[in-house]
Amino acid sequence: MREFSGILRGGGEALSKALLIFLVFVLRCGLSKVLDLPPENLIKSISAVPVSKKRRVADFQLSIASVTEDSSSDCLAPGLHLQAQKLAERLKCDAVVSEISAGPGTVNFTINRELLAKTVLQQVLKDGSEYGVKSELFSTVPKQKAVIEFSSPNIAKKFHIGHLRSTIVGNFIANLKVALGHEVIRMNYLGDWGMQFGLLGVGFQLFGNKEKLKTSPLQHLFEVYVQINKAAEDENTKKLAKDFFRKLEEHDEQTLSLWKQFRDFSIDEYIRIYKRLGVHFDEYSGESFYQEKSKEVLKMLENKGLLQKTIKGTGIVDLSEKKDLSSFSTVMRSDGTSLYITRDLAAAIDRMNKHNCDSMIYVTGKSQSNHFQHLFQILKLMGYDWVERCQHVSFGLVQGMKTRRGEVIFLEDVLNEVRSRMLQNMASAKTTKEIEDPMETAEKVGLAALIIQDFQGLLSSDYQFSWDRALQSRGDTGVFLQYTHARLHSLEQMHGNEQLTHINVACLQEPDAISVLQHLLRYDEVLYRSSQDLQPKHIVSYLLTLSHLAAVAHKTLPVKGSTPELAQARLCLFQAARSVLANGMKLLGITPVTQM
Numbered sequence: 001m002r003e004f005s006g007i008l009r010g011g012g013e014a015l016s017k018a019l020l021i022f023l024v025f026v027l028r029c030g031l032s033k034v035l036d037l038p039p040e041n042l043i044k045s046i047s048a049v050p051v052s053k054k055r056r057v058a059d060f061q062l063s064i065a066s067v068t069e070d071s072s073s074d075c076l077a078p079g080l081h082l083q084a085q086k087l088a089e090r091l092k093c094d095a096v097v098s099e100i101s102a103g104p105g106t107v108n109f110t111i112n113r114e115l116l117a118k119t120v121l122q123q124v125l126k127d128g129s130e131y132g133v134k135s136e137l138f139s140t141v142p143k144q145k146a147v148i149e150f151s152s153p154n155i156a157k158k159f160h161i162g163h164l165r166s167t168i169v170g171n172f173i174a175n176l177k178v179a180l181g182h183e184v185i186r187m188n189y190l191g192d193w194g195m196q197f198g199l200l201g202v203g204f205q206l207f208g209n210k211e212k213l214k215t216s217p218l219q220h221l222f223e224v225y226v227q228i229n230k231a232a233e234d235e236n237t238k239k240l241a242k243d244f245f246r247k248l249e250e251h252d253e254q255t256l257s258l259w260k261q262f263r264d265f266s267i268d269e270y271i272r273i274y275k276r277l278g279v280h281f282d283e284y285s286g287e288s289f290y291q292e293k294s295k296e297v298l299k300m301l302e303n304k305g306l307l308q309k310t311i312k313g314t315g316i317v318d319l320s321e322k323k324d325l326s327s328f329s330t331v332m333r334s335d336g337t338s339l340y341i342t343r344d345l346a347a348a349i350d351r352m353n354k355h356n357c358d359s360m361i362y363v364t365g366k367s368q369s370n371h372f373q374h375l376f377q378i379l380k381l382m383g384y385d386w387v388e389r390c391q392h393v394s395f396g397l398v399q400g401m402k403t404r405r406g407e408v409i410f411l412e413d414v415l416n417e418v419r420s421r422m423l424q425n426m427a428s429a430k431t432t433k434e435i436e437d438p439m440e441t442a443e444k445v446g447l448a449a450l451i452i453q454d455f456q457g458l459l460s461s462d463y464q465f466s467w468d469r470a471l472q473s474r475g476d477t478g479v480f481l482q483y484t485h486a487r488l489h490s491l492e493q494m495h496g497n498e499q500l501t502h503i504n505v506a507c508l509q510e511p512d513a514i515s516v517l518q519h520l521l522r523y524d525e526v527l528y529r530s531s532q533d534l535q536p537k538h539i540v541s542y543l544l545t546l547s548h549l550a551a552v553a554h555k556t557l558p559v560k561g562s563t564p565e566l567a568q569a570r571l572c573l574f575q576a577a578r579s580v581l582a583n584g585m586k587l588l589g590i591t592p593v594t595q596m
């Protein structure tokens with residue numbers, strides 16, 4: 001373990017200088033000079049202390065274990081504690097740092113209260129929607145281009161909860177990356193090919209209606225598909241479906257034109273519904289695009305000696321280490337046609353050629369983990385090194401989502417259900433009357449409820465869906481976030497925005513004000529964590545805490561009835577809290593409401 005006395009060349013003096021411009025990112029870099037460590041190493045070592053129920057001991061803490069070379073956790077305790085004490089003793093307080101103390105393995109810094117208020121508020125209000133993302137934490141992260149594939153429903157089939165989860169998770173990842181300055185291609189890879197289109201084609205000839213296809217394509221195609229599936233028991237229908245699909249594969253003009261109508265009308269409706277969710281795509285791709293290209297993939301696999309034929313005539317790729325077929329993937333049917341994975345191979349190669357991106361992300365349920373593992377393994381065997389930059393972001397199962405009418409079949413069912421439930425809640429809370437557009441407000445609040453329920457845990461965990469839990473107005477829910485935002489907004493409406501230059505920060509010294517300020521200070525770290533593991537839960541719990549702290553402060557630090565000086569300072573504090581709350585909510589895919 002490195003001795004701190006050796007690292008601390010500048011002594012207390014230099015550290016204080018670093019703290020002089022104390023914002024956390026500056027602090028990190030300054031300390032890095034004192035400690036003779038690259039700033040990246042300090043990113044994780046120094047952090048704003050989380051605000052919990054109990055008040056915080058300090059504003060920032062430096063973790064000794066993470067700046068020393070030997071930082072395995074089992075060597076924590078006596079050695080590190082002593083180091084922390086030694087370091088704390090050597091550092092002196094000054095105009096910026098008002099208190100330095102040692103904790104178990106940490107050195108804690110408390111910043112001069114007025115400076116804390118001034119600097120945090122200045123930064124939040126100046127940076128606006130860029131607060132946090134401009135942090136030094138991200139300065140060493142190169143700007144990259146990512147293709148993010150998400151949602152990807154199957155035409156004529158159910159849009160199940162897994163598709164909804166993929167939609168909101170993918171949207172969140174895309175929002176976060178864009179906010180951090182990366183280039184993002186949002187891609188929807190539709191299930192728009194395969195035998196089901198043979199059946200659908202025949203079904204449409206029997207039960208279809210062109211008018212209904214135009215007005216409500218998703219519903220109509222689904223109904224036709226259900227009907228024809230019942231009828232498909234008989235051999236004749238099966239044969240007709242096979243013929244239809246064969247014609248489709250041979251690009252027969254009439255057949256293709258009907259299929260194209262199914263696809264185009266469906267996309268139009270998807271776009272309309274995604275808009276209600278606040279989601280858009282840059283590209284609607286789909287399995288159909290890769291019918292021809294999968295043939296090329298099979299040729300490539302053959303040329304590389306990777307394609308093996310089984311006795312049954314199917315084509316497989318051996319994925320086992322010992323080449324004993326203990327693990328393999330089937331890439332070709334016995335009639336020579338391609339499979340889901342073959343189309344994905346072609347799609348991945350095409351995506352990389354077309355977009356030349358730094359990363360490719362697929363967002364689906366964990367039931368497809370095996371599929372993506374195989375996909376990446378085959379690409380690797382084919383010699384595509386960029387497969388290292390492909391990632392499957394998977395999520396767990398959601399159980400028990402039902403609407404009053406029964407099973408969820410369409411995305412729109414969920415949106416309508418959450419809106420009507422929320423409207424009902426608002427009506428019983430008697431707030432609806434004064435709202436300009438209650439339907440729209442109910443929808444935005446309801447969506448926040450769904451998103452927060454979904455994002456609260458690790459994405460990989462399964463959870464039991466509950467309308468009641470999601471829609472509670474108190475506690476850790478999206479409704480509570482929206483409510484807090486609306487309240488803070490109406491405060492501004494009532495009293496007007498405050499210019500920071502006009503306020504006296506000495507008025508913000510109550511513990512409840514300090515807690516809000518300390519919490520605002522941590523926003524960049526939370527963004528950083530989510531950007532590293534792509535888990536929204538860090539941001540969710542941050543925003544919930546922010547809302548709780550703001551709610552408490554709103555109660556104990558009234559604006560109305562206070563002296564003008566006090567009122568102005570408090571308004572400024574609430575304005576900053578609302579700004580960060582709104583930023584975070586937008587990243588999660590929530591549209592903050594201004595009244596409810």
Ligand code: ARG
Nearest residue numbers: 152153154189190191344364
């Ligand atoms: N359409 C698929 C399904 O509903 C999801 C597609 C996932 N993406 C992919 N490239 N395979 O299960």
